[in-house]
Amino acid sequence: MKANKSITFRALPLAEFAQLALQETYESFLFNTNRHLLLQKNPNVWVFGAEQNQKILARCNIFLNESVGYSPWRMSFGGIEFCPKLSYEVLHNFVVFLTSFCKQELQLQKLHIKQYPFSYTESNSHLLTQILLQNGFSVQNQELTQYIQVNQPFEENLHLSEKRRLQKALKAGFVVEWWQNPDWKQVFTFVAEARKRRSFPLTMNExxxxxxxxxxxxxxxxxxxxxxxxxxALTVGVKVSRKVFYNFYPADNPSFLSYSPMVLLTKGLVDFCKEQSFEILDLGISTENGKANTGLIRFKKNLGSQNALKLSFVKILD
Incomplete structure (x- = not known):
């Protein structure tokens, strides 16, 4: 434990950290919450926190495997989250504390940290990236994501070709709806078959x-x-936070590809996000280990999306 002008840096196993019941000064993304961490199937996880007056100002979850630390272990992202009002100096010192503790106390030799997309918290992401690079981290992988600003008029921002496809689907009698009591086995089978057809990996087993x-x-x-x-077509969407809704597992029926049903599906997601007061619809990555899927990038651009980086960092703890 280390104190810094009434701010305390602490590292504890997840079970012990959860008992502290600290109040958040920011909203944690779903994948970094205590309950979701338990789903990653690695019980050896430490939580690093910056605290003040029983409030959490910054946090990072590190999963241990042999002599390497990972954030996350098995999920779309992990990384360092922090209050937007946190000063540069405190965040810098928190990163120093995290790396020093991992090396000296946990005897780790390497750290892997995969951050959330810049679109989630743009200012925080720029600040943290600079601090990580200044502290000996390097960019291990850079993925390109796309997102839609929900407050923008969806159909007006569609490319002309996608407007035509949207009208084609509607004229054919297609409807989009929220399946409120889904048959999850049917959903998984549909997604698995679609991803196999496109040679996309499944990030979760059944x-x-x-x-x-x-x-x-x-x-x-x-x-x-x-x-x-x-x-x-269907998709599994995730409420990552009050601000972000993530289009996690889009999948289509090969018999209807000529209708491009993903355009109508995306419209349905945008409408849902507006109704639920989300700000961002995250369309996911369009790269694989940094290699661009140019067709997917073009399609998402035609949907009116914007680009955002999603960076993974590594540091050798020598």
Whole structure:
């Protein structure tokens, strides 16, 4: 434990840290909450926090495996979260504390930290990136994500080609709806088949998927495009925070690809986000280990999206 002008830096195993019941000065992203960390199937996780007056100002969760630390272990991102009002000096010192503790107390030789997209907290992301680079971290991987600002008029920002596809789907009688009591086995099978067809990896196996949606039924939602009773396309959406809704597992039916049902599905997601007061619809990455999927980037751009980096950092603790 280290104090800094009434701010305390602390590192504890997750079970001990959770007992502190500290009040947040910012909203944690879902994947970095205590309950969600338990789903990552690595019990050896330490929580690093900056605290003041029983309030948490900054936090990072590090999973241990042999002599390497990971944030996250198995999830879209982990990383360092912090209050936007936190000073440069305190955040810098927190990063120094984290790396020193990992090296000296946990005997780690390397740290991997995958941050959330810049679009989630742009100012924080710029600040943290500079501090990590100044403290010996290097960029291990850079992914490109796209997102839609929900307060913008969706159809006006569509490319002409996507406007035509949207009208084609609507004229064919397609409808988009929120599937409020989904058959999760049917959902997983539909997603798995679509991703296999496109040679996209599944980031969760079937057992982990069911456990996750059962643990957080209020955070995971399914949206479907239908033609009568037949599913044309669907996606699993995640409420990452009050601000961010994540289009996690989009999938389509190969029989209806000529209608580009993802355009209508995206419109449904944007409408839902507006109704629920989200600010950002995260469309996910369009790269794989930094290699661009140019067709996917073009499609998302045609949907009116904007670009944001998602960086992964590494540091050798020598």
């Amino acid at each position: 057992t982990d998927f069911y456990e996750t949606v059962a643990t957080f039924p209020e955070k995971y939602s399914v949206f479907v495009v239908k033609k009568n009773a037949e599913i044309v």
